[in-house]
Amino acid sequence: MKALYLRIYITVVVVLLAFALGSAWLFQGRIEQERGTFEQAASERLVAMAVLVQRALPPATAPTHEQSEAIEDWGQRLRMALALEDARGRRVGASPLFERREDLPGSRIQRIPLDDGRHLLFLRIARPPGTSGPLPGPGPFQPEQRPSGALAGGERDGRDGREIRDGRDAREGRDSREGRDARGGGAGGGNYPGGPFRDGAGPSDGSNAARQEGAASPSAAASGNRRDALAEVEATRQRMMERLEQERRAENSGSWFPGWIPRPSGEALASLLVVLFLAVSGGAYPVVRRLTRRLESLKSGVEQFGGGDLAFRVHDQGKDEIAALAGSFNRAAEKIQTLVSSHKSLLANASHELRSPLARLKMAFAMLDEASPAQRVRLQQEINTNIGELDALVEEVLLASRLEGGAQSLRIEPVDLLGIAAEEAARTGAEVEAEAGLEQLQLRGDDRLLRRALRNLLENARRYGGPQVEVKLRRVGTAHVEVQVCDRGPGVPESQRERIFEAFYRMPGHAEVSGGVGLGLNLVKQIALAHSGTVRCEGREGGGSCFAIRLPLVPTETA
Incomplete structure (x- = not known):
């Protein structure tokens, strides 16, 4: 029995654990x-x-220091951690925020390919588990918090609290002069840092002579330039997205999920599974042990009953299968005890x-040798009578024993009950009275036993009577x-009818008057019960008794 509850216990734990693992896998996938x-x-x-930043950056052929200054300046303007790599993957420049955050825990760099082969780097910081509040420093889209009155892009001196301008104003003045020189030369702001637009697409395009050509012509030209610029921006964005997707597919080939995105921490999942395993193990053990303990109790009861204690019964409380099994055992034990007692x-x-x-x-036989011829005749008759009584007793005992074996000993077949009653009544000279239509009704039963039941009642x-x-x-x-x-006849007292x-x-007084062994009516009862029927004794109006056998009908069609 220990092996049984151990197998059940292990099965329950393994199934629940497999369910938990499957659920965790699906949950993680979701x-x-x-x-x-x-x-x-x-x-x-x-x-x-990146599209906007690319249009504001110097071209890839520009000197490295110009590209570095441009990415640093735009990183401060956008309050973002930016860096720039050339086509060979070398770092060209980075914003101060990028350099400060690059080595922080949880920092991740996303590389966006540009049209000219360079890569624009965005630094992002994942919030550590269990932390709350703002991250250290502004995020990619989070403006850096400054005290009231601080200059945009400036850094605060920690020693005296003064705002130290980081050269932005100076650079802006220089940029302004360079922009004016460029506009005067007709370059149209082709290089940094005239503004966020290059190649003649910005608001700084044109010259004083162009502004003097009239009001309608500049308006139409500006509208066309804006449409061209927007179309070029959208085309550039589409190219960048395609390159980014190609790089991701190449980087994550064979992987179920992009490797540049960190998967959920396995420690939390492992801890959860361990706790779940312990909870399932602890919760399943008492349930399985209670089930097997009841099986052990049933096994012990069966052994005790088989040892000869026919009065022993097992506990059958409950509504589950074990209780049903115990109830079936008790009913079988009750029947066996009744049969053995009978x-x-x-x-x-x-x-x-x-x-x-x-x-x-x-x-x-002892008197037969010394008896006279007349006595011999009388003794011979008595011997024959006693032998017939013995034969009838043995036959009834065997029949009663067979009926106690149940319905398996019956030979079920269609039976004409009215015909049987008429034949048996004719043997004893009894009168038969039947309702109309009963000749169309038949029983299914043992013809020989039903005849014996009616014969016993008629002889009795x-x-x-x-x-x-x-x-x-x-x-x-x-x-x-x-x-x-x-x-x-004299009838049967009500107290004796059962x-x-x-x-x-x-x-x-009946045995001395009419003989008999007392098995006739008992056989009638057993025959009726074997056919799912009943038998009873009732008093008869005007004196006497009536013995009634009630049996189930099987209606059949007349030929």
């Missing part, structure tokens, strides 16, 4: 799917920002009943038929 959707949207925003009683009573005819036979009525015996057949409802055998159906029971 989280990563949502994370991928979020990162895709964030990437599109970064690409859009067999013991039958054997004891049969042995007692056999003593009287055997004693009479022994005495008759003739023995104790005299010659006035009647047999009545009537339908009871639509599913049963009842056969009554009535007599005009006991007379017990084996070897005879009413006081």
Whole structure:
């Protein structure tokens, strides 16, 4: 039994653990799917920002220091951690915020490819688990907090609290002069840092002579320039997104999810699974142990019952399968105990009943040698009578024993109950009275046993009730038929109407008057029960008794 509950316990734990692992895997996949959707949207925003920054940066052929100054300046203007790499992956320049945050825990760099082969780097910091509040320093889209009155792009001196301008104003003045020189030379702001637009697409395009050509022409030209600029920006954004997607696919080939996005920490998942395993193990053990303990109790009860304690019963409280099994065992044990008790009683009573005819036979044979011829004839008749009584007793005992074995001993077949009643009544001279239409109804049962039941009732009525015996057949409802055998004898007291159906029971004084062994009515009861019927004894109006057998009907069509 220990092996059984151990197998059940292990099965429960393994199944629940597999369910937990599957749920965790699906949950993690869902989280990563949502994370991928979020990162895709964030990437599109970064690409859009990269398009604008690219148009403001010097070309890839510009000197390195100009590109470095430009990326540093735009990083401060946008309050973003930016860096620039050339086509060979070398760092060209970075904003101060990028350099400060590059080595912080949780920092991640996203590389956006530009049209000219360079890469624009955005630094992002993931919030550490269990932290709250603002991150150290502004994020990619979070403006840096400054005291009131601070200069944009300036850094605060920690020693005296004064705002130290980081050269932005000086550079802006220089840029302004360079822009004016460029506009005067007709370059149109082709190089940094005239503004966020290059190649003749910015608001600084044109000259004083162009502004003097009239009002309508500049308006139409500006509208066309804006449309061209927007189209070029959108085309650039599409190219960047395609390159970024190609790089991601190449980087994450064979991976279920992009490697540049950190997967959820496995430590938390492992801890959760350990806690879940312990909880499942601790919760499943008492349930499984209670189940197997009841099985052990049932096993012990079966062994005790098999050892000879037929009165032992197991506990069958509850509504589950174990309780149902215990209830079935108790019912089977009750039936076995009843059968064994009946067999013991039958054997004891049969042995007692056999003593009287055997004693009479022994005495008759002893007297036979010294008897006169007339006495010999009388003794011979007595011997034959006792032998017939012994034969009838043995036959009834065997029949009672077979009926106690249940319905398996029956030979079920269609039976004409009205025909049987008429034949048996004719043998004893009884009258038969039947309702109209009963000839169309038949039973399914054992023809021989039903004949024996009616014969026993008729002989019992003739023995104790005299010659006035009647047999009545009537339908009871639509599913049963009842056969009554009535007599005009002394009747049966109400207190004895149940006991007379017990084996070897005879009413006081009947054995001395009419003989018998007390098995006839008991056989009638067992035959009725074997056919799912009942038998009862009732008083008869005007004196006498009526024995009624009620049996289920099987309606059949007439030929």
